[in-house]
Amino acid sequence: MTVRLDPTALRSPDAVALIGALNRELSGIYPEPGATHFGLDPADVAPGRGGFLVAYLDDRPVACGAVRLTAPDTAELKRMYVEPSARGQGIGRRLVAALEQEAVSLGATQVVLETGIRQTAAIALYARCGYRPIALYGEYNASPGTSVCLGRELG
Numbered sequence: 001m002t003v004r005l006d007p008t009a010l011r012s013p014d015a016v017a018l019i020g021a022l023n024r025e026l027s028g029i030y031p032e033p034g035a036t037h038f039g040l041d042p043a044d045v046a047p048g049r050g051g052f053l054v055a056y057l058d059d060r061p062v063a064c065g066a067v068r069l070t071a072p073d074t075a076e077l078k079r080m081y082v083e084p085s086a087r088g089q090g091i092g093r094r095l096v097a098a099l100e101q102e103a104v105s106l107g108a109t110q111v112v113l114e115t116g117i118r119q120t121a122a123i124a125l126y127a128r129c130g131y132r133p134i135a136l137y138g139e140y141n142a143s144p145g146t147s148v149c150l151g152r153e154l155g
Contacts, residue, residue, distance in 0.1 A: 003089075014054050018081055018083075032143075035116070044078075050106070062082065065078070067100075069107075072107060074108055076113060080113075087121070096125070100154060103154060109153065110154060129152070
């Protein structure tokens with residue numbers, strides 16, 4: 001098994017396919033109005049502002065994730081997804097670590113993220129990576145019944 005993480009354009013075919021799968025999965029888990037936060041613009045992941053990575057397992061795209069600056073010292077992880085068939089193989093952890101490295105290169109000293117209360121495997125992954133609960137922030141204040149925000153200091 002060979003895993004490769006590549007910087008990829010947000011509108012590339014592999015990115016579009018993975019983000020589409022993520023959106024379908026989240027829409028099924030969270031049917032409540034306002035419970036899903038799909039927003040990510042190519043400008044958010046442009047050089048100097050953020051980055052978007054696709055993970056390939058034996059040359060097959062199986063995971064993605066983004067990091068974007070929200071303040072000079074704060075980066076946010078977005079659009080994290082690992083295909084169900086590729087889960088449990090450490091790909092998510094590698095993706096988080098690579099996105100954190102990108103955050104550091106952008107000058108961030110902390111990383112924040114939002115995930116859903118029903119995504120227990122994601123919450124457990126982030127906890128293993130050192131993330132702890134933080135107050136809801138930004139657009140996630142509008143979904144307190146379904147959102148969990150987490151953060152961690154980089155260093």
